[in-house]
Amino acid sequence: MISLKSALAKPFAKRIYKNIQKWALNPVETQEKVFQNLISSAKSTVFGKDHDFVNINCYDDFVKRVPIRDYEALKPYVEKVVAGGHNILWKGKPIYFAKTSGTTSGSKYIPITKESMPAHVEAARNAILMYIHETGNSKFVDGKMIFLQGSPILKEQNGIQLGRLSGIVAHYVPKYLQKNRLPSWETNCIEDWETKVDAIVEETLPENMTIISGIPSWVQMYFEKLQQKTGEKIGDIFKNFNLFIFGGVNYEPYRAKFESLIGRRVDSIELYPASEGFFAFQDVQNKKGMLLQLNSGIFYEFVKTESFFDENPKRITVKDVEIGVNYVMIISTNAGLWSYNIGDTVQFTSTQPYRVIVSGRIKHFISAFGEHVIGKEVEQAMQEALLNSNVSVSEFTVAPQINPKEGLPYHEWFIEFEKEPEDILGLAEKIDESLQKQNSYYFDLIEGKVLQTLKITKVEKGGFQNYMKSIGKLGGQNKLPRLSNDRKIVEGFSHKSSTK
Known part of the structure; x- marks a missing residue:
């Protein structure tokens, strides 16, 4: 018997699919709108004044005035925000800082604003809804879902909440999923990872797990501990587990190991989230690449990897990208990052609609x-x-x-x-x-x-x-x-x- 929640998921998924099609099929116009909105919203900020946003009318004007920056180059502005400054990179103050440990800059403080936060939540939700729309499978919404993530405990700095992105997002789980979600708040707050995974094993073993989500290497650790404890395959422990959601790394090197641990193949959805924004998610099962989020308050630029370290590399927008070319992805966002190099390289697998794969790191x-x-x-x-x-x-x-x-x-x-x-x-x-x-x-x-x-x-x-x-x-x-x-x-x- 189909539950009410499962039945309602399908029409909701259809509605979201139609909304996504509207912008996915009009990519250049969508990005132009995002660009104009970002510039007009930030004209009166310190950054906007320093870079003459008032006189930016088109992308070429922007390229002339705003250089590509990494975190180190943007740091003087970020430090003013961290110190409690208003209207520095974006209007007002951020509502959060996602704190990340950078490989070159020590701790990074990535701003998240009230305008940028919804995209982090909606993109993850939409990835699941697109899967429901495509496959017609919505039974899993009645089971338990686990998201292996960082601690949701946040600190405060000058009136701004500070924590890991996954911990911040934990505060935004929709009400209709709260009862289905594991681990418990107490377990999620455990800082030591091995202790936390042991506690997650104990909590999830008796449950009807239908979705498991996390970075493959850490989910593998969870699976191995489950198997050590029970001597059973994961697919036998959780008979209704049929959807694995992952992000952060390529799943393919882990796939054979996962299928051996699970004992069968399960569908998977790839996500491309980062503290700086939620950039893409897998929108169909049988096509390579993830749908680039063009309507999420992020304006994208791309530079060919081979020329990135040149003195004045050519910057292009989605309009001019080619399939199969390795690009450094540059972003400007409604959290106040401007022509910001997140360090990732991507390749397009499709331009109708725009789908990408993460090909590596510019430093890796x-x-x-x-x-x-x-x-x-x-x-x-x-x-x-x-x-x-x-x-x-x-x-x-x-x-x-x-x-x-x-x-x-x-x-x-x-x-x-x-x-x-x-x-x-x-x-x-x-x-x-x-x-x-x-x-x-x-x-x-x-x-x-x-x-x-x-x-x-x-x-x-x-x-x-x-x-x-x-x-x-x-x-x-x-x-x-x-x-x-x-x-x-x-x-x-x-x-x-x-x-x-």
Whole structure:
């Protein structure tokens, strides 16, 4: 028997689908409206006056007056906001700061305003509603849903609430979902991640879990603890669990491991949230990429990755992007971020409508020899190498080895196996072939005997989790970079690894 909540979800989903179609099918006009609204709203702010917003009438005017900035460059303005200033980056004061731990700037304070907050909540809701509209499956709304996230405890600084984004969003769960939502408030407030996951296992075991959501690596930890406790597959523990919602990292490297833990395939929805804004979500099951949120108070610019570090790189809007090109994504928002580089690189998989995949981080690449290998390429190489094999990988990261004891330099792949290959050299060969196919610079360096083919270093079980714990980044929204241009990360755990 269909419940009232399940029955009402379908017409609601249809209405949201129609609303989304309106702006998704008119992308350029939608973005132009967002742009004009942002400029007119911020004319009287300190930033608006400093950058002559009064005389900005079109995008070209904006490019001339507002340079691309990262957090460090925007920091003088942010500090004024943190100190309690009004009308600095956006009108009035923010209602929250999402506090994040930056890799280069220490703690970052990302403003969230009363205008920007609704988009964080609505985009996550709309992703689920688009899934209901597409599949007709709404039964899961009657079951329990778990969102693995940071603590909802907020602090206050000069009248502004401060916390992690996932903790802030926890305060906005719609009333109709409150009874369905786990973990409990008390469990969610536990700071130590391992203690928290143990408590979540106890709370969820007796429940009818239908949706599980979180960053794949941390959900995997939850699944493993459930399995250790019961000896059962997750799909047998939670018979009605059929939807996994994730964001933050590519799911594909984890998929085989998840299906083994669950015991069957489940549908998944990918989200692209960040403290700076909710940028995209997967709107259909059978197409690659996530629908770019063009109507959420965010104006997007794009710069080709290869020219990003040039003195004056060309900036373009959605109107001029091409499919398959690697772009640095730049945002201006109704939270007061202006031509802000969030550090992510994206590729478009479609322009009708605009869908993107996250291809990596502008700072997370390997170009020790001019090869410019990006996150998407190493993930795809791993995926292709594991295809039709019984090898299973828990986690991996890649670093250059510039000064080997013997022979030419190479890329070193640090891999924690769930199920090890019988032929580790054969696996390395397959990964390398895929990487050479995808990246012509890497191919040329191998061919020209500048680099030797990659080598795999096995990381002991739990090695990556132990590393994240040792740097105080276990759980929450923290994730391990797929690759880096130096050996700082791998030096943290490589002494515990064994090379084959």
